Amino acid sequence: MKAPVRVTVTGAAGQISYSLLFRIASGAMLGEDQPVILQLLEITPALEALKGVAMELDDCAFPLLAGMVCTDDPNVAFKDTDYALLVGARPRGPGMERKDLLSANAEIFSVQGKAINDHASRDVKVLVVGNPANTNALIAQRNAPDINPRQFTAMMRLDHNRALTQLAQKTGKTIADVKNLVVWGNHSATQYPDVHNATVDGAAAMSLIDQPWYENDFIPTVQQRGAAIIKARGASSAASAANAAIDHMRDWALGSAEGDWVSMGIYSDGSYGIEEGLIYSFPCVCKNGDWEIVQGVETNDFSKARMKATEQELKEERDAVAHLLP
Ligand SMILES: NC(=O)C1=CN([C@@H]2O[C@H](COP(=O)(O)OP(=O)(O)OC[C@H]3O[C@@H](n4cnc5c(N)ncnc54)[C@H](O)[C@@H]3O)[C@@H](O)[C@H]2O)C=CC1
Numbered sequence: 001m002k003a004p005v006r007v008t009v010t011g012a013a014g015q016i017s018y019s020l021l022f023r024i025a026s027g028a029m030l031g032e033d034q035p036v037i038l039q040l041l042e043i044t045p046a047l048e049a050l051k052g053v054a055m056e057l058d059d060c061a062f063p064l065l066a067g068m069v070c071t072d073d074p075n076v077a078f079k080d081t082d083y084a085l086l087v088g089a090r091p092r093g094p095g096m097e098r099k100d101l102l103s104a105n106a107e108i109f110s111v112q113g114k115a116i117n118d119h120a121s122r123d124v125k126v127l128v129v130g131n132p133a134n135t136n137a138l139i140a141q142r143n144a145p146d147i148n149p150r151q152f153t154a155m156m157r158l159d160h161n162r163a164l165t166q167l168a169q170k171t172g173k174t175i176a177d178v179k180n181l182v183v184w185g186n187h188s189a190t191q192y193p194d195v196h197n198a199t200v201d202g203a204a205a206m207s208l209i210d211q212p213w214y215e216n217d218f219i220p221t222v223q224q225r226g227a228a229i230i231k232a233r234g235a236s237s238a239a240s241a242a243n244a245a246i247d248h249m250r251d252w253a254l255g256s257a258e259g260d261w262v263s264m265g266i267y268s269d270g271s272y273g274i275e276e277g278l279i280y281s282f283p284c285v286c287k288n289g290d291w292e293i294v295q296g297v298e299t300n301d302f303s304k305a306r307m308k309a310t311e312q313e314l315k316e317e318r319d320a321v322a323h324l325l326p
């Protein structure tokens with residue numbers, strides 16, 4: 001058996017965590033040979049509810065759960081942590097865009113960025129889930145100057161998974177048949193799900209679908225899926241968000257599938273003309289515990305315009321939180 005690693009989850013008494021924590025403790029994220037110590041952060045009024053979640057985790061008798069810490073102190077929650085999943089933040093309700101949450105949530109991520117900087121393992125892998133995820137990840141990253149910016153990522157995997165399913169269903173194929181799809185940009189309604197380089201069972205995706213369906217059906221369905229879930233469920237996506245967080249962290253830690261791409265919100269190095277330093281989603285492959293941007297992906301004028309529009313939105317979000325960016 002390997003030595004245990006520390007996994008911090010914030011918002012641990014919330015909806016997403018109620019699915020996420022049990023899957024982390026079962027080995028779904030880091031493998032069935034990797035014991036974990038869960039370091040769970042909540043705000044003080046939610047500590048009693050968190051105690052209940054911890055009791056349920058105990059009652060699962062997970063062989064891989066090597067310990068648990070429940071706290072309302074970020075300095076304790078991030079101590080020596082190897083993996084940090086920043087989920088704790090207010091979710092949106094009907095009629096809101098995710099960036100409407102900036103003023104409510106941004107402060108959380110500057111406090112937590114500082115705590116990560118001061119206390120986490122120097123190799124920590126950070127995934128921001130709380131919305132608006134890309135800009136919250138930027139805030140956390142900028143408040144952690146001693147940690148490599150590559151270690152801060154934002155969750156785009158739910159958008160990626162949504163796009164996979166829409167394309168597989170339309171073409172009558174399975175998820176495993178779809179390869180090299182990417183969602184570019186921001187986790188927002190400007191995100192750009194791009195299938196120009198995707199294949200389905202070996203055939204070019206664009207040869208199997210028509211432009212009107214792609215433009216007027218597929219892209220808006222993926223962009224608006226979070227809002228559609230809120231409308232139908234009366235609450236924002238929780239189990240599918242937890243699942244995407246597991247996929248993102250598992251691939252980052254253990255490697256992504258050979259011959260395929262994943263979408264990750266990562267620190268832009270200027271690839272594809274996207275401003276350096278924004279947290280932007282690119283096509284990525286992961287190996288050896290690290291990610292790299294897939295280079296040389298063809299982008300036509302249709303794609304370039306959409307990639308720019310979502311970049312522009314990220315610049316505006318960044319400028320709106322300039323006071324939190326040291
Ligand atoms: N990036 C993505 O693809 C997705 C992001 N989300 C976002 O994830 C976030 C969480 O969603 P849910 O779990 O459904 O919300 P929730 O409201 O059920 O849970 C959030 C939890 O965070 C806690 N919290 C608030 N401030 C905190 C702080 N400073 N430190 C620690 N914990 C804190 C709350 O007490 C609450 O228990 C929301 O911002 C939501 O919009 C949701 C779905 C997908």
Ligand SMILES: O=C([O-])CC(=O)C(=O)O
Pocket residue numbers: 091092098131158225226227229230236237
């Ligand atoms: O839409 C929301 O507010 C929750 C979320 O991020 C998603 O489901 O993609």
